[in-house]
Amino acid sequence: MGSSRPTANEFVPLPLSLQLTGFLVNSQPAHTRTFCGHLRHWMTTAVGLTLIAGALADLALRTAQMTYRVVHPELGAVYLDSTGKSGLLDIMEMMPYFILNFRGIVVLIFAFWKRDSLHLLSLATEELLKITFSSSYFSSKPFRKFKSLSIVFLIATATLHVVWECFDWVDYFTTVPNATLYSSNYLNPIPTQVYPWEYICVYSALNVFPFILSQHVYIGAVVFSWLLSKSIQTLKHELLHTIEVTSSGSKVYHSSDHFTLMTEQLRRWEKILLQANCVARRINHSYGWVFLATHVFDALNMLCLSSWIVSISETLGQYAFALGSVVAFGVYAIVFPIPMVMVAEEEAGIWRDRMLRFESLCWNHSCILSAVTVEFTRGNLVGIWTFVFSFVLVAKEFLV
Numbered sequence: 387m388g389s390s391r392p393t394a395n396e397f398v399p400l401p402l403s404l405q406l407t408g409f410l411v412n413s414q415p416a417h418t419r420t421f422c423g424h425l426r427h428w429m430t431t432a433v434g435l436t437l438i439a440g441a442l443a444d445l446a447l448r449t450a451q452m453t454y455r456v457v458h459p460e461l462g463a464v465y466l467d468s469t470g471k472s473g474l475l476d477i478m479e480m481m482p483y484f485i486l487n488f489r490g491i492v493v494l495i496f497a498f499w500k501r502d503s504l505h506l507l508s509l510a511t512e513e514l515l516k517i518t519f520s521s522s523y524f525s526s527k528p529f530r531k532f533k534s535l536s537i538v539f540l541i542a543t544a545t546l547h548v549v550w551e552c553f554d555w556v557d558y559f560t561t562v563p564n565a566t567l568y569s570s571n572y573l574n575p576i577p578t579q580v581y582p583w584e585y586i587c588v589y590s591a592l593n594v595f596p597f598i599l600s601q602h603v604y605i606g607a608v609v610f611s612w613l614l615s616k617s618i619q620t621l622k623h624e625l626l627h628t629i630e631v632t633s634s635g636s637k638v639y640h641s642s643d644h645f646t647l648m649t650e651q652l653r654r655w656e657k658i659l660l661q662a663n664c665v666a667r668r669i670n671h672s673y674g675w676v677f678l679a680t681h682v683f684d685a686l687n688m689l690c691l692s693s694w695i696v697s698i699s700e701t702l703g704q705y706a707f708a709l710g711s712v713v714a715f716g717v718y719a720i721v722f723p724i725p726m727v728m729v730a731e732e733e734a735g736i737w738r739d740r741m742l743r744f745e746s747l748c749w750n751h752s753c754i755l756s757a758v759t760v761e762f763t764r765g766n767l768v769g770i771w772t773f774v775f776s777f778v779l780v781a782k783e784f785l786v
Contacts, residue, residue, distance in 0.1 A: 404602055408434030409497045410504065434498055437596060438491060444592040445487045451573055452480055475785055478693035482711075485690065487593050489683035493600035496675040504606075507668040511613055514661045517654065518617040536609055543601045550714060551594055553707055555586065561704075604680050607673040608725050611755055614665050615728040621658050622732060624651075666729065669755060677726070677757035684719035685770045688712055692774050696781045712774070719770055726755040726762035 404410040408430035559565050559582075567583040628651065694708035733754075755762050 403599060404497075404606075406430060406433065407437055407599060408432070409494060409501055409599065409603065411501050434494070437592075437599075438494055438498070440592045441487065441491045441494075441596045444588065445484070445491065447573070448484065448487065452484075475693050475697050475781065478690045479697060481690040482687050485683050485687040486597055489679060489687070490593070490596035490600040492679040492683070493603055493676055494596055496679060497600075497603040500672050500675070503668070503672045507610065507665070507672050510661070510665045510668045511610060514617050514658070514665050515613065517658050517661055518620050536605075540602060540605055543605065544598045546714065547594065547598055547601065550711065551590075557704060557707060600680070603676060604722065607669065607676060608722055610665075610669050610673075611725040611729055614662060614669065615725055615732050617658065617665075618662055618729065618732040621655060621662075625655065662733075666755060674756065674758045677723075677755070677762075678760065679757075681719065681723065681757045681760065681762075684715055684722075688715045688719050688770065689774050689777060691715060692778050693781070696778055696785070716771070716774075720767045723762050723767060727764050727767065730754045730761070730763065 411427065411430075565582070567586075568581055571579055572582045572585045573580050691708065691711045695705070695712065698705050698708055760766070
């Protein structure tokens with residue numbers, strides 16, 4: 387029966403991009419690998435470390451460039467103007483580019499650090515699904531649809547970010563006077579001759595690509611969280627159904643066969659709940675720091691992008707781009723973590739539905755996903771939107 391169910395690696399999207407760059411490793415023990423296996427492992431590891439080092443170098447270069455422009459605006463502060471705006475807004479307008487770069491780097495560093503723990507998480511999730519679902523579920527239409535949506539989700543997030551970057555570069559060339567692909571030194575005032583088209587190539591490899599990889603890492607965590615919430619939801623529905631049927635008073639449910647069946651069912655429910663807690667701990671161990679980095683940086687980026695809306699007084703296209711940017715990164719900060727919120731809410735539903743018989747067993751094992759110390763709750767997600775909108779109103783009134 388076990389062979390008819392897929393393994394965890396078959397339904398959790400593990401992109402080839404992460405495998406080739408060393409952020410996902412083969413679960414095969416080192417002492418059983420062939421020479422080619424060892425060679426592939428060290429080559430992908432070298433690629434991942436090189437990518438992180440290159441992204442850090444690009445971040446250092448942009449930081450030096452922007453710092454010099456802020457200190458010496460007369461030398462070509464392309465991104466700054468002095469049209470009466472607050473200095474705070476000037477700084478916030480520049481921050482999204484640094485946040486994007488830093489977010490990709492930090493997430494990839496944490497993913498590289500925890501890459502060996504993903505195999506244990508996959509095994510724990512596979513065991514949970516085997517206990518919770520029947521074999522027919524894995525060939526059902528909803529499950530096949532979920533597998534397809536996971537792949538589409540990976541492609542869509544990568545495409546969305548590439549499109550956003552393209553619009554941002556178009557906005558740069560239309561906003562900066564006399565800027566072309568072959569104009570003077572893009573890194574001014576740094577004394578290095580680099581044309582914009584050359585920097586775009588470097589930027590794509592060391593900034594855009596790492597951010598897309600970080601999105602793929604995050605989507606893996608989202609999928610694991612969704613599978614965990616689905617298992618807890620199934621358990622809750624089974625419990626409610628059994629309570630409703632048993633309380634109907636039918637004689638069938640007072641027979642010895644029924645009590646034997648209920649004993650087996652209770653043991654299975656206990657295994658599901660304990661295994662769900664094991665998976666939740668594995669997710670927190672493997673992705674806790676990734677959750678923290680993505681949640682904090684996406685929320686901060688959303689806030690800084692809102693300054694574009696406050697300060698724009700030019701074309702409708704620029705206003706639409708700024709608004710679309712806030713919405714896009716708002717989706718990253720608020721919509722992506724919804725499966726994590728569902729885990730806590732689904733488990734809370736079990737206790738609300740009169741299952742106090744499990745209280746003594748599971749009192750200290752709550753399924754709550756957290757970004758290290760920040761728990762994913764609906765109130766926290768709504769609070770981000772509230773804070774950003776409050777900032778826009780206050781900034782519009784007092785800073786412009």
